[in-house]
Structures are given as structure tokens and as C-alpha cells.
Amino acid sequence: MAETKREIERKYEATGDAVRLPDLTRAAEVASVVDRGVAELDAVYYDTEDLRLAAHSLTLRRRTGGDDAGWHLKFPVATGIRDEIRAPLSPDVPRTLAALLRSRVRDARLTPVVRLLSSRHVRHLLDGDGALLAEVSVDAVRAQRLGPGSAGPATAWTEVEVELADEADPALLDRVEKRLRKAGLRPSHNASKLARALAETAPAPPDLPEPPATGGTTAGDHILGYLRAQRDALVGLDPAVRRDLPDSVHQMRVATRRLRSAFKSYRKILDRTVTDPLGEELKWLAGELGVDRDQEVLTERLQTRIAALPRPLLLGPVRGRLRIWSVARRSGTRRKTIAVLDSRRYLALLDTLDALLDAPPLRPAARRPAAQVLPKAVIKDYERLADRMARALELDPGEPRDVAMHEARKAAKRARYAAEAAKPALGAPAKKFAKRMKKVQTVLGDHQDSVVAREALRGLAIQAHLAGESAFTWGLLYGREAATAADRERELPEVWRRASRPKLRERLGP
Template identity: 35%
Template structure:
């Protein structure tokens, strides 16, 4: 059966076994309820020995019984009370069937090369009542569960409990119904659930991943490690999106790599450089691989934009966009291959080890604000020096064009240095970040027009296009020339703010 995914929005309560549930037909928007149905559900939960999934509030199970028997993967959504659930039915598959690849791929950045093993077995007697809305459509489901659970971890134990679950159906967002149900169920004997999931209760405490944050008086090392943890989380979060080539995912994962590298470059004496050099090189390689896919992705979007207002023939569209599409498909396959390699998983392991046990450098204990100020000033001086070199060059020469690219890279480095200060919550860095972003963006826009005009010229030189198509190329080139001059003017204004 093909995988299906939906957003699950539910309430969960602990309750005394046998406690009578209230009549939920009094809830707003509910006009009726189905007769209760009772099911026997048997589930085996899977995780790594390190509980990498449970630590990230993710559950993976194989369950028999009920209307949704099969494999389930539940992940956080960032919305309170909501989780993303991926389901795969298995029909008559044997109980010891391997975990489907469709469930492993979204979490492989967490599990990596570690084996998935059974960590808990749960048996639930579930009585379900479906609530109907005014149009006769099911709007919510109420489940009364009697649960018996056996942890399969070393030293694990057996336990029993009862709970209520109230779930909106079809990814519902009826907050009025949800709030009313919570109030009614609490007033009827429901208590705040002791665990976020049945698995969490079955296996007990787990090494839950917490969002990185700073204390009141952070050192430079505190700030650097916090920033590394933030961007590590971003890298892992975008991994499954890149694997399905979701929109903007390659770009965001590449940015995470660059931000991690910028921390090493911007604060070189806070961590021991001898211990981080290899990590920096691995991130550079990953960013380059992702960059091939990202560059073709950007060029496809640019080409489509150039042609949008033009009466271009199918031949011209194919000439301008066809090659990039092929390049992108090939680059995405290369990225996926790299992301399935032992080298990539070793990189992720190394980042985690660095966060858990950072190797301090000579400036690890200085004040975080001082470290940021030094980094920003160093990058500002680097940009000014590059601009002075640019002023001595012949405008529009190849060297001049390359120097603009150098300035853009240094502006990006400055921007990342100011971004690294975000956990400090200091407003004075925002103006610098804004100027650096504007500088970087304007030079990026100029570089795009330069590359586009070069490609247009090469295409025109082939003499394979019709007269009308050549006219279209001329119109596009003229627009790109104007856009390039506009971008340069914006760069010169932005440069004054640094």
C-alpha cells in the first residue's frame, strides 16, 4: 500500500481504569456520535539502542488491529498537540517484517548507521466513539484505552495504565472544539498525561533533545556551541526534505552547512582549530555537492523568469532551460548518494560529538559579546580592504568582476557573524546584518545578470535559433543589462553603510 501522511491533532489524558467518560455530544458543533467500537491493538515500537528517535519525540511502530493497521511514523510539527503521521499498510505481512524504507528515509539523519531494534511492546484495548458534525461528517474521535506495556530495553519493566485520547479528524484545526473537549474531559476526571506518548511512558526517561539556549552571562564557547547546535538541528531537519527534492530544501541545507563553517571561520580561536579543521573540510565538501543542485535549481528559476513575459518558441525554451533541468536531476542524485554514505553519517556524528564535548581554544572563556564584536570588526575590515583593491582595478575587467565576487563572499561572512549573535538578543547587531545582507544580495543579483548575459551570448552565437527567437534573446539581454546596472547602484549605496 502506498504511504499516506496526515497531521494528527489530539489531546491525551491519564485516567483511572474503568472511569466513565462524559457524553461528548454536548460539545460545540457535535450533533451525534457513533456506537462505541472496541479493538485490540498490538504494537511493537522501534528505535536505535541510543533511542535517537524517542529523544527527538519521534515514534516508529508496527501495529495490528483497528482500522489503521500497519507501520506508523509520528514526528513533531512545531504546533502544540499536533504531529505528522506517515502510514504504510502491510496487509498480511509477517510480524517480523523489516521496517519499510519509506519510514527510515525521513529519520535516517538521526538513526544513521545505527540499527533499528524493538524497544517496547504494547497491547491496547481501545474503545472508539466517532463524533459527527452538522453535515454528518466525522469531526473527531474519542478513544478510551486500557494499555499494557513491556519495555524491551535492558532492565525494562512491565506496566499498565488507562488513558483517554481525543483526536480531530482529517487534520482538523477546530480550536473551539478542541478547547471545549479539553475542558470537558478535565472536568470529568482526565488528568494531564504523564508522558507525551505511550512509548515514552513504556520506556521511561529518554535523552530528550532540547532546544539550544544561552545562560545569562555566556562565554564565547557557550555562544559558539549554541550556534553549532542550532545549525546542526537545521541541517538534520532539512535532510528528509532534500531527499524528496522539496522546494527550497537544498538551499536551506546548504545554508546550514555554510553557517556551521562560518562559525569556525568567524571564531577561530574559540574552539581548538586542530580539532575542527577536518569537520570544516567535510562541511565544505557537503556544501559544494549541495551547491551543484542549488545552482541549477536557481538557474532554472531564473530562466523561467526571463521567459515569463516573452513570446518564446518551444525551441528557445528548450535551449534555455532543458540543459539545466538535466544538470539538476543529475546533481540531486549525486546529493542523495552523498547523503547515504558512511562519510555523511560520520560528519553528523562528529558534529554531535563536538556539541557534547567541545574542544576549547585559547579564547573560549572570553565574554560572548566581546567575541562577536571582534569577529564583526575583522570581517568589516576584510570587506573594506577588498573594496580598496576593487577601486584600483579597471571597471568591468575580468579581475574587477572576480573582486566583486570576493566582496560578496566576505559580506556573506559578515552577515553570518552577526547572525551568530542572535542568541544574545542584542539589537545593535541588526543594522550591521541588514547592511551585509543588502551588500550580498545586490552583488548576487549583479552576478546573476552577468552569467545570464554570457549564456545568452553563447546561445545566440550558435546560429541555431530563428529570427524571432533571436529578437527575444535581444530583449532579454537588454533587460538583464538594466537589472545589472540597478544591482551595482544598490551595491554602492549599501557599501556606504559598512
């Protein structure tokens, strides 16, 4: 069974050979320093042959010695903050940890790349009540590169590590750092011991010629940069989804949609005969991820509506009925999501996306300046949205208008994503355009959420009636959702008028 620990720490290195700690009781809150002795640690770090984990500041190690022997997998959260996921000692990489690395590793093998032997002298910083504030370690490290069948180059150094205790005030680290700096210690240039070991034991790189000057940024450069960022987000969010972190499914789904939208919007830059099949796979993935997310959003919406009702209007077991309905609809969805992420189809999608970005199918327009090509793509998506908006606004309220507004919502999202992709090249005009499109999308989105909610409320009312319960509250909520939809329909023409000002379109470019 794996467990997770949030690790907040800072590392320091000495300017000379010796490391002498100052009196840390002079740092505020620290009442005493307790010597916890020396521990001998032996850690072997694993990675792929091409160091994919290290490239993204991920570390996987098997360590013996000390009080936390076992497998440790660390994910960066922010500077100096990492989530450490631990698993018991075993001969091979635990399945729970291997799964969290699957989007990075895929079919490659995890093999030992570095061995670190550390002699760790530990001190505990305690407050006046004897509670632990932080742990200060002086580590004498010997690192050796590991290769196929033999050990490689070695290096050694000494560093100081200060790790904040659970629930302790992070400001303590600043006060301790002030004392350490006065003693001649400086923050480490390396984020981790592994990073330093890899850097100091790396083979000398070959002499390579300077790359030729590109003569400026092209439309292809911009869009490929955007696609790479979304690919990285997709791959990076995989372990967060597996860990069931808040909003991770939603953000992963957004990355798939942005990729697919960019393929459609920028067909003058990328060959659609290559991108269309990949777009269909991204659509499949977004759909699989959306099952759980859509139900979560709908449940939260209905719970909010119920909470807003006065108690006298809650007739029957309304909250219990909603809970049973939600659990029944979500049953097994998380297992299904993990199964999708473990599937060959998903891993093949990631491989295909990598291959496309490594050898992009660029069309002639990709070589032209971004300011000439990108505005036309954004405007084309805007015109597509304008056509759908005109149709939606001319229809009378009812199911055909609901469908037309949903189609307009999807077009608004695509126009927004196209502008966001162009923002680095076009600057403020694209940023403003994207903001206006988001407002349109928000109004249309709330309308569509109301359509979905009304269908769910109708089903809940039927279930309540068949169970002999009052359907009054469900009908009341249905009416309020209908009123919300009517409000959005009245609001939409003005929001669209503001978003479609001619001068905004002119500023985007030719």
C-alpha cells in the same frame, strides 16, 4: 511503498481511574457521534540502545490490529502535529523508513524498546451531512519495556485521543477540548504514548553530584551553543531532504555554510588544525547539495523574467526551450543528492562533527567573557569585507568587477553569520549589524544571480539559433539582466555606506 499522512491530534488523561466521555454533540458542528467499536492494537516501538529517536521526539513502530496495521514513522511538525509515514507490514524495518532515520541512527542498530498493547474504543464525530470531523479514541494502554533477551518494567494507563479528520477545521479541537475539560479530563503531560511509557518504565537514575557553577557564560559557551544548533539543524533536515520537502535542500545547505563560517570566524576560540579539515568536508557537502538548488533558483528566475514579457516579445518556443534545458540540467540531480546522503563520507562528516562538539578543541580565548572575544571576531570579518568592497567599487564594470563583487558577497555572508552567532551574547548591536550585512549580501547576491543568468541566457540563445529558432527573446532577456546588474552596481555604494557607519562598529564592543 510508503505514504505520508499529516496527523493533528490532542491527548488527554483523566484525574481518576475511570474515563467517561461527555456528550460531544454539544460541541459546535458535531451533529452525531457514531460508536465504531473496540480494536485491539499491538505495537512494538524501535529505537537505538541510547534512545536517539526518542530524544528528538521521533517514533518508529510496527503495529498490528486496527485498520492501519503496518510500520509507522512519525516526525514532529509542531505541538500536536506530526507527519506519519506508513509502510506495509514486514519482518524488518522497511528501507524507505530506515533511510529517513540514517542521520540519527548511522551505524547503530534499531531494536525493540517498548511494547504497547492498547484496547481502543473509537467514536467518530460527524457533521450534519455525515462527514467525518474527528475521531475520538479511549485507549486502555499496557506498556512494557523491552531489553536484550527479556521484558522489563511495565506500566498501564488510560487516555483519550482526539484526531482531526482531513480537511476539518482545527478550531473544532478547541471546542471538543472545552467539553472534555468540563468532564474532568486534562491535556496529557506527554507528547506520545511512547514518551510516557519510556518515562514510567525507566530505571532509577544514579545519584549524581551537582555540577559546579561556571561563573558566567564564556565565549566558548556561546559559540559551541551556536555550532550545536547548526549541527542539529543539519541532522534534522536530512529526512526532509530525502522526502523532497520545500526549501529543505536550501536550509540544509545554509546550516553547512553557517558551521563552516563559524569555524573560520572564531579561530581564536576553536583550534583551526581541527576545524579546517571539517570545514573542507562541509564545503564538499554544501557543493553537492547546491547542484540541484542552484539550478532550481536559476530556472525560477528565468521563468519569472519570461512571464513578465508582453506576448508579442515571445518569439519562438521560449517556454518549451527553457523547460527542456532545465530538465536536462536537473536530470539525475535528486538521485545524486540521495546518494550523497547515503555515502560513508557524509556519515563520517556527521560523526566527526559530533566528536568535535563532544570534545571541542578550545583555545585559551574560549575561557574569556563573550563580550570581550566575540566583537573582535565580528569586526575582523567586517574589515575583511571592507577590503573586498573597496576593490569591487574601484573597478570598472566588466568581468573583473563581477568576480570582485562575488568575493565581496561571500565576505558579507560570513560577516552576517558571525554577527548572528554572537547575537545571544551581544544583543541588539549584533542583531543590527547582521541586518545591515544581510542588505549588502542581498544586493551583491542579486548581482551575482544576474551574472549566472546572463551566462545561461547566452547558452540558450545559441541552442535556439542552432535549432533554427529565433534568439530574439533570449537576447532581450540578456539585456534586461545586464540592466539589473547595472542597477545593483549603482545601488551598492549607498547600501555599503549605510552598513559601514562607524558608530555601528563602535557599538559592537572593544
